[in-house]
Amino acid sequence: MNWRRLKNIIWKELLDLSRDKRTIFAAIIVPIIFYPTLGGLIGYMFKAQPAYIAIIDYDKGEYSEELKNTLLNYSKYFGNVNIFTNYTSELQVLENPNIDLTLIIPKGFTENITKSLNGVGIVYIKPNVVSSKASEALSLVEMAINALSNNIVRKRIKTAIPNVEPERFLNPIKKVVEYIGPGGRAASPEERFLFLTLMIFILGLYFSMHPAIAFVTDSVAGEKERKTLEALLVTPASRIEILGGKLIASLVLSGVAAGMNTLGVFLMYTFLFGGLLGVQIPIGGGLGLIGIYAIDVFLTVTVTVSIALLLSTVSGSVRSAHSNATALTTVLALVMFASIYGDLEKIASQTLPLLYLIPYTHSVLALVTFVKYENGFIYSVRHLLILAIYTLALITLGAKLFSGERILIAKVKRKGRKFKLKLFA
Amino acid sequence: MLAVEIKNLHRFYGDFEALKGITFDIDEGEIFGLIGPNGSGKTTTLRIIATILKPSKGIVKVFGYDVVREADKVRELISYLPEEADLYKRLTGVENLLFFAKMYGETSDEVKEMVKFGIEISGLGNRVYDKVETYSKGMRRRLALARTLMVKPKLAILDEPTSGLDVYASVNVRNSIKKFVRETGSTVLLSSHNMLEVEYLCDRVAFISKGNIIAIGTPDELKKKYNASNLEEAFVRAVESELEET
Incomplete structure (x- = not known):
């Protein structure tokens, strides 16, 4: 690994992606404006309407x-x-x-x-x-x-x-x-809202995923579509350096976007419930839960980036990579919505173990187990580790797929001879 | 020393054989042209030499390094301008040059030198500081060529360097290539449809048709061999005689 080249690729990717004003606006600016406005508007409408x-x-x-x-x-x-x-x-x-x-x-x-x-x-x-x-x-x-x-x-x-x-x-x-917390101890007044806090955090996880898809598909499939990849692949940079640079840059911007999304969703619910009930939502679970949530967001975004990366390497255009990645991650993220209405851990452990195969199940369980058990930290870390393993496996697979040959002829194989001849020109 | 050594190179795409055992060498410091119609195997050959595609069979070496087993070493020595290459449009011209210079240069002085040379080759003047999305097609091609040549590769691989350019822009690009070789002594392998361009630039030329090399030599040798007044005529006769033989 040549760090100088890796740094150079990260610099280029950050510069290139950050100048894509529409994506930056949609991924970073919109959530912090749109979600709180939506929450405030719904709350206001409900409160103002007699x-x-x-x-x-x-x-x-x-x-x-x-x-x-x-x-x-x-x-x-x-x-x-x-x-x-x-x-x-x-x-x-x-x-x-x-x-x-x-x-x-x-x-x-x-x-x-x-x-x-x-x-x-x-x-x-x-x-x-x-x-x-x-x-x-x-x-x-x-x-x-x-x-x-x-x-x-x-x-x-x-x-x-x-x-x-x-x-x-x-x-x-x-x-x-008498409200009780894990292990039977008396719950603090804030902890009575833990269900609400968890719901907001899980929704925050869901909304954090989408900007990551936009950044990684633009970075990988976009390079292919804009016909800049071939020249890049012939530079002395190794495939790992190119892929690593793209991943790190996508993660940096996705991290910023995830933070904005989470804040946006939190403000949305604050304004929504402030408007509806006239109460503020306290964050139950304290700094521990916030810390676990931050790591969880990072790993959830990383898994999403890895999935989008895989699909980007085999897609012919940004549009197809983006729509394929969005469709797949949205289907997988259904577990997040399910967890708002039920205990995902009970369902997964007692009736539907297949849910454990979905990476986002572990994103949810990392939060749920942290607040549910007395030693929730241990359970939570276990799920975070599984997420990390998923990420490593997907990135390794992505690195294997990220060969010049595979990228260049992937489209040809799928689309048939007509395109083959074009390639041979 | 041989810059490129190709022996019995085959390449299959599924059942389709794009290259049928081609063999040729390129000497160091030479400008070598690969000429052929669409679908003849030019781009496949260049991509294999550039380490992007793998040969199905045969040996390809660049300055003695095998393009499959020693691809990393080969990529240190070459630079490639793909036919449809474009640039990072949200970056300025100079940022594009800087990015590629940093891929090759070891020190900041080397990088600065490369970028300076790139700006000179591109001939874009102060426009090099503007975003590429504001450039015309000709300006983008000149910058892409500058990006390829500024690193002073031992072997520059140029796939249709003047593709889609008007006459004036094509002349500029050709002059840049000629000047580059004169100043650096690098080897250039280029493919082109433009026979005038090839005749003007190349020391030696290979005609390729349907995955086979059908003739190879200096432009004068080829014209003499096919009793033609120019390279275009020689190419047509070479293809026709190949068709008659098959």
Whole structure:
């Protein structure tokens, strides 16, 4: 290995790739702008958009008034909710398509409740199926109804069995919830959001992969397509030096892009949940998890680069190399999405061991096992090592394929004699 | 010493035999031309000498080094201009030269000297500091030639060096090659369709057709052998007589 030549190739690749403004913009600048904007926009839209609840009170009794007042009180603490009490019929409500939910209190509601201890009052709740705020409105209405129900039950208890404490009568079981971490230790408040943190990190892994594909396909297949590779292969630089230089340069830019993507995804969720719930996402797992995540991103990007490299050496153009590599890595990365909805480790170890053959399974498990087990670091390192082994194997294979002969005639073999003759000219 | 030594060279692509046992030598300091129609095996021959393709059978040596077993040593001595070679368009002309100079030069002085020589050969003047994507086709070809010759290889392999260039640009390129050989004493192996170019530049010429060398000699010898007034005529007669024999 001649380090001077390797350094020269890295310099050329970084200079060449960094001047590809479109790729740099798409891979590095867009994530840091687009993802947070998307998160902020969704959060803002959700928060800024009010929920409209219409109440039609045919009863006009004591309890229908109490229900309306409870709703109005709760709505002050429930975000952006408008309650309309001026409607007198359902037909009137139908004229306003912006109403997300209609609450109808029929005549006799109060009377039915008060006439005996067994009396039941009925209300009709009609959420609008095309409304994105209907479920929020429904939650509010149900909370108000529950509060009113509790109030009525307390009164009934006092009347029927005056020596009983209504609260204890209503809640004979006291719940004590204590969140625990690996090994049974008490979890910190931040760790209660570990699932959310992991989800964001796994999505960050997924988004980190794609810039790597763009850089490596441009570097290898692009050189072939732009007809600069042949002259390069005849220089004194060895195949390993050429390939190594390209890999290192692609990894440097991919690393920057991965960092930007991760930050972008984190900001997206911060703004999204800030907008939706008004809360900030704490990073559970601390610096240890962040460290493991950084190594995991690096190795996941490296594996992706290796896969893209293999496909680039046998593809005739940047477009085909890029689309083949994107298609393959996206299919393999389905495990990442699956892991958001289920425990990938349970599935892989108990029902589907084939998942272990997919490198990205180990990208996910390196994070999951770190937070799941008491000695999670050991399990995590095991998965990171498997990723490293995958990378080495793929790069070795790529280096073997990266021969002048194979690169030059790969296209010919696939496309037949017509192209053969062109090559022989 | 022989710059290139080729004995019984065969090359197959699947069932298709592109080279059918060609044999020829090139002396050190010579400008040698390989002439043939499309699909005759010129580029395959040059690629094998340049260590990109491997021979199916036969021996190819460059300054005594075997192109298969000692490819690394061969690549230290040669420089290659492929027919469809292009440059790194997002880099400037001088950055392109610098990149290739660093592949060959051991010290920074050597590299500077190569780049200086490259700028001179290219004849691009101050445009050499502009990005290659702003160059015309002729300028790109001149820079590609400069990149190939500036490292002063012992053997320069030039595949259709004036391919696709207009008359003026072609004359510039031919003059650069002639000047380069005069100044460095390097050996040049070139392929071309342009008989005038070959006659002007080459000390010796080989006619290649359908993977066979059908004639070899100085331009004057070939013209005399085929009773032709120019090399173009000689080439046509050589191909026709080959066809008659087969």
